[in-house]
Amino acid sequence: MYTVDLLAVGRGPEVVEAALGFVGGLGYRVLGSTTDEEALSILGREQVRLLVIGGGVETESRKVLTTAAREHGATVIRAERRGRGIEQYLAEEVVPALSE
Secondary structure, three states: OOOEEEEEEOOOHHHHHHHHHHHHHOOOOEEEEOOHHHHHHHHHHOOEEEEEEOOOOOHHHHHHHHHHHHHOOOEEEEOOOOOOOHHHHHHHHHHHHHHO
């Protein structure tokens, strides 16, 4: 049913790439974006299962992305790393959500 398991949206390309590498390396289908426009385009053309919005994404952008994701049936997670490295955060918070 889903064409994309995880869409990661963040403002830092290195963080988005790290997320894609880690989750993609586990066999999930992943896409990422550093812009709202690209993320909205992906949400409009793909069946996205889970949208993770990075901590650096501005409040207004979060609202727009969350609304669009929910309209397209995606679950939304607001990233809260709380000092954890990206891989630790993904392993503890995101991968379990994908495994459900």
